[in-house]
Amino acid sequence: MTSRRNFLKTMPAALLALAPASQWVQALEQRKDDDTLTIAYPKDIAGWDPLNMDPLQSVIIQCVFEQPLALAADLSLAPSPVQHCEWLDNHCQTLQLIFRDNVFFHDGSELTAEDFRFSFIDRAKEHPATLLAGVWSLIDHIDTPSTSEAVIYFKYPMATAKAMLADIPAFILPSDYYQKQGGSDAFARRPVGSGPYRLTEYQRGSRIVLEAFDHYWQGKAPVKRLIFLISSDSVARAAMVQARQADIAVDLSVRESLKLGSETGLQSLIHPSTAMVMLQMVNKGVFTDKNVRLALHHAINKDAIAKGLFVGHATPVSVPAGPGMPGYIKDFEFPFDPDHSRELLAESGYDETNPLTIRFYATKGVLPNDLEMAQAIQYMWRQVGIQTELQVLTQPMIASYQQQGKIDGPLLQGWNPAAGDPGTYSGYLLHPALSFALWKSDDVGEKLYPLMAETNDKVRIEKFREFDRWQVKQGYSIPLFQRHSTCVAWTELEIQSRLTGLINPYRIRIS
């Protein structure tokens, strides 16, 4: 039994223990602010001077910086710092941009045509080994006749320039501020853009805290504070949204998204995106035989893969475009026909006694279920008598293999130009002059080059549809799926679904 003496002795100690405990509870019970949005995000940015990035990273970058052109949810052009854009010639080499007034950077300076010129010419020259320099290497020079007008002169026709000005990496940085800071590294420590948010805290690989910019030209963002919690682990991201440590979790697996979406208070948003999955073909060895290429395509049951691996949340496609995208062809379908596949192989002299053996390249963990997809395709090919040696490569290895010309079989690739312009799919992946292309042939060049000089977008896109129909029938590429983007959020959030597959935090509303 506790004596009075013992009680008096232990009381102060108990009180001392309780004092921090109450603070502990207080610390844990920090209520969610209505004006703060926390996003569990899979990827950190490469740096605050946006020279290199992928589409996922561009979501964060777009909060702080702006592109000359912007995309609406349906891929049409949305209001952007450039209010007018047109070709001044008839072969896509001279592009005029008129900038709107009253677009301000976070340091208070006004965005001008000179900032655009500096961002696309000077920075690219200073950093030649970057995506910025690579994508815009066709720019010869940029004239700025006034503070609100820029004219881009391209070395060669670049009909995709408008699409690329709304894609990555095409961000406008303040020229004076950048140079006053003393270069890229110093700028990256104190970045300034004209986007809806300004950076307040950055911890590499961990978190990014952004505050709404009061003088944003489209109006102050409704969400005052935006926090990105970075975790490459999808289990951790799912756990964060489940435990309410994040309001939104991005890029979970379809199954996980559906499971979480069925829980009370959570919504699962799964929408088709502009991200495509395809097999890039190579014109080497047996693949120079059209029958072989078409046999490979006819043997793949895309519906079965979509259902089996993505619970139906991947759209099988016959050209590198899905429904809603400009390059989509509604009445064209490349059929799954294993019998015809066997016939084509037999025509080329391959049968059970002389099976076709090929190498097949894929990644693991770069795309959702990429290795599983490759294994399913490997199985389907085996069913028609094609033996495959599957090689799993990392992304740096793919780049290195491509540079060395070591890829000698189909490559399972993801491709995601946000703007969805067909010129940025097969227009790049089959362009004989670009290192992206694995299949390089003269007949492709003959058909492709005129398209890259077509100034009328409607005509160009119609011609690209014809081109894609032709190149798929030739077996130059095997389009597989239109990927679906995934996002799980609490139901009080209104999140606009966008065909780019990327969220736009500026458009998120808390109801």
Added chain:
Amino acid sequence: MLLPPNGSADELQRLRAALGLDQPLLQQFLIWLKNLLHGNAGLSIRSGEEVSTLILSALPVTLQLVTLAILIGAGAGFISGVLAFRYRFTPVRNSLEVTNAMALSVPEFLWGILLMLVFGIGLRVSPFFGEVDPRLMVEQQTGFLLIDTLLSGNPAAFLNVLSHYLLPSLALALAIAPTLMRILYSSLNQIYASEYMRSARLRGLPERRLLLVHALRNAVLPALNLMSVQAGMLIGGTLLIEKIYGLQGIGSLMIDAINNQDLPVIQAVALVYAICVLMINQATEWLQHVLDPRAGV
């Protein structure tokens, strides 16, 4: 990796020369070693930042995590060992043994996930991502957030940081506490059978004094030895635990570097791991010498 996919062969050549990759292998190694001795571990292939800067910003996170894990693990191991021995003829010992076996049979990363599921998602009593609530601004002075929050006189932030470290430290601690308990228990058993303990008991010393003063001091030495080995393993365990709990320590840095094939970072982090293990071993030897001056250093 450093060039965009459309980089030209000339650019590739220039980059190889700039990185010294066109030199013979031995020369490349000597250059690396010389730079390292001057505190220059090179540049990260992925981010272009100095590797030493990356390590210096990540190291405090791992050190805080490991320190807390050692404190919790050693505390739990010693307390449960002493309790199990003190109540060795009661059900207390059996229940501690069962708990011990359970803790040992599950690897630390799985403990990490289980703790997150139970206390983070299920009961929602503990945060489980990052070092601190992102809404709290903590002025960085030393890089050690636990110290920085105290220096800035912000107890709420200190507790917030501590609460973020609790589950990952506990997951790591569960890997060391059970073995410590077992070693301590068997050491105490041996020591209780020794002559000097019998003499002490015959002199009428109370049981509590016998255990805590006379037996424990000697029994702790083998346990301490084991701890130095365990602490080395603990540092390896941070790799997955940091990743699961979103802590940007050298474990996360290593995993990211492996994923990105960022060799300069991989080399430097491996070196840091080796140095940490050696330092822990050295510290344990010193502590042993303090507790038992007969043991040479």
